[in-house]
Amino acid sequence: MPDERKKILEVHHLKQYFNVGKKDEVRAVDDVSFDIYEGETFGLVGESGSGKTTAGRSIIHLYEPTDGQIIFNGKDVSKLHTKAEMHEFRREIQMIFQDPYASLNPRMKVKDIVAEGIDIHNLAKDDADRTKQVEDLLETVGLNKDHSSRYPHEFSGGQRQRIGIARALAVEPKFIIADEPISALDVSIQAQVVNLMKELQEKQGLTYLFIAHDLSMVKYISDRIGVMHYGKILEIGPADEVYTHPLHAYTKSLISAVPVPDPEFERNRKQVVYDASREHDDKQRRMVEIAPGHFVRASEDEIPMYTKRAQEAGLVTDFPHN
């Protein structure tokens, strides 16, 4: 199925290793490839330490990749040379960081934190405009303007997270990497922020890479989902399909672990345990399109099994493998 939409981000065989060549080498991201289309939300889920944040940080070029390519808007991110190119890239792509407290400068007032990007990129006409923009942004994320002259430590965890969101939105980026943007928020504010992100997407055509572990929220906000495990992507597909008909055993176990807000259900919960040892059998694995747009990392001999699963789920009738 050829896709007519424009790819805003292409990640090709990205490898991001730490302490390369040393005894404690960590292969945080290990040969990961995926594309993100303009205007969509791509959800990245996976267990703690699987490399989601590292992937995000590689994409905004906080690290020099060990190997592989990151193409943003048709340009190779490692080859942005002029200051102007770098400047534009830094504005168009923003990251909302996982740890809200560590990413806010404790000595800066909230208004100056939020306006940081506005100042760097000269986006305000004058002081009054700057103040107005900051106040509007605070309101957008459900804080009020009285908060603007306070310091980060005077806020609750959820309030801090929203300051981070306001800061990212301030420069009107095209692409936002949101690393667990809502996990510190209470459900009602989560709903507000998610609604807000969707609204901005519709109005401004924003694209999101949404990193989270809350699968029900990821499923709700994302168009497509990628599932990461030990530095590799194991499954990619349409959000609903991955959620209702996961093909990979790891995805199944992840979904079975989602807590449900129903005490009766929780008392009888059955969790599917995943045995990761099968990934270490030295077989060659690659991403195989099992159903249209639905990929699984599989070895040649696993393909028939996944195809059968997809057929049983009604995802595919007769689909040739590439």
Add this chain to the structure above:
Amino acid sequence: MENPENVIEVRNLQIDFHTYAGEVKAIRDVSFDLRKGETLAIVGESGSGKSVTTRSLMGLLAPNAVIKNGSIMFHGEDIIKKSEKEMQHIRGKDIAMIFQDPMTSLDPTMRIGMQIAEPLMKHKGLKKKEAIAQALEMLKLVGITNPEGRINDYPYQFSGGMRQRIVIAIALVCYPEVLIADEPTTALDVTIQAQILDLMKDLQNRIDTSIIFITHDLGVVAGMADRVAVMYAGKIVEYGTVDEIFFNPQHPYTWGLLNSMPTLDTEGGSLTAIPGTPPDLLDPPVGDAFAARSDYAMKIDTEKEPPFFKVSDTHYAATWLLHPDAPKVTPPAEIVRRQKKFAAMEKPEPPIKKETKE
């Protein structure tokens, strides 16, 4: 203690913060009990005072905080009256806390093994070698792979969720009597989360720890809590058993909370957020603080603060809707669905009513 089953009794707690803009009235008359071996979940709006309430149990309030009123009884003694030196003997040993921001509770310059071992050396008088050996066990328990290889790493070398597990290991290492867990699993993926929650339950079963669990993840609350307290704007507005809060909620804020989650079959459209923003605690509103955002607000809600109305022996809610003279209202559809389930649920046999004629 008023009740021997209680480990902690908080009464009429009131906490303000001095700021340039004025006094932030963060905690406004909060009372609750924590029973031996139970898990009490505190849920509620961001900024409603969950962290501040629980930090006060640890004697760890910010310097600009003032306790205006109230008492926090632990083993028959008021924690508020204790000196910092006395608190140091309680903190980390009898009452331990897992903080909301993992990075700020770890020392970036200290190897993580030492950070886990430190409370054992300080409170239990263990030698360094023994303490480190126990720290290693703890690392295994919280699910860090290759703990031997990582015990000498620094915090920045770990992912967000791994750091949080190290914080959890530090809190559990002395087997505290009371464990306060402030959003302990928000940074964790669901599989590790399930593992950590099991670990906490296991600890509870083994040594009868009482847990105060703060989270906004109502799924986790449903799985962990025995009782639930719901906070809004510095007050507890409703509390009851986990079934009572999830299946028979009474306060409109609790309704809003349960109504704003996506369910597995929520498709497209938008989520039902509670409209508006929480009140400014520099100048808290008169009456029911939630009134301005509630579809169910009545005139009296803006005039007079609702007292707690009794729903059952274990369930109380501060809403005028429970006043006998209040009009009958229909809650949101999701709540009606839950209440139907509650009506159908098996309840403990009510005491047989004897016909009494006066």
